[in-house]
Amino acid sequence: MEDCIFCKIIKGQIPSYKIYEDDKVFAFLDINPLSEGHTLVLPKEHYVNVLDVPEDVYAHMGRVVKRIAEKIQQEYKPEGILINQNNGRRAGQEIDHIHVHIKPIYKDTETFQEASYRKKFEDEKMKRIQKELTLD
Ligand code: 5GP
Ligand code: ZN
Numbered sequence: 001m002e003d004c005i006f007c008k009i010i011k012g013q014i015p016s017y018k019i020y021e022d023d024k025v026f027a028f029l030d031i032n033p034l035s036e037g038h039t040l041v042l043p044k045e046h047y048v049n050v051l052d053v054p055e056d057v058y059a060h061m062g063r064v065v066k067r068i069a070e071k072i073q074q075e076y077k078p079e080g081i082l083i084n085q086n087n088g089r090r091a092g093q094e095i096d097h098i099h100v101h102i103k104p105i106y107k108d109t110e111t112f113q114e115a116s117y118r119k120k121f122e123d124e125k126m127k128r129i130q131k132e133l134t135l136d
Contacts, residue, residue, distance in 0.1 A: 004046055005095060006046075006097035016031075019068065023044070024043060024060050035078070036104065037103075038101065038103050039102045041061055041064050041065050045057070047097070048098060049098050050098065051087070061098075065100050079106060081105065084101050085101065
């Protein structure tokens with residue numbers, strides 16, 4: 001896509017700190033990292049989000065994410081690794097070219113804790129949601 005910053009990075013029109021590339025997937029360091037090793041993994045083809053991307057491409061992104069997470073663990077020994085992929089502005093997506101964040105969490109890394117916002121639904125409601133979301 002013409003005016004997509006990530007498409008430009010993949011084509012080499014904008015520089016990046018690349019750490020992985022194959023025929024379908026590209027990975028580079030986030031320019032504004034949460035921590036040392038914060039990496040973005042994305043498909044070379046432009047897809048907007050999880051609803052847009054083909055299943056096999058998403059699955060392949062997952063394989064690459066796992067390999068990079070293992071490399072981060074081996075090199076930096078973080079206390080944890082947070083993996084997230086934002087879809088839509090309200091979910092925190094700023095760049096409309098799907099990407100997975102891999103964020104090493106060290107002793108002093110600040111993380112957003114959503115636990116205090118979690119709810120408790122009644123059994124009836126849980127069953128209704130279960131029914132509505134059960135896959136064929
Ligand atoms: P989102 O909020 O869409 O999930 O994440 C977008 C990420 O892209 C942000 O973490 C931001 O720091 C990163 N980012 C934005 N522009 C650039 C850029 O030009 N180069 C690199 N390497 N990362 C970028
Ligand atoms: Zn793009």
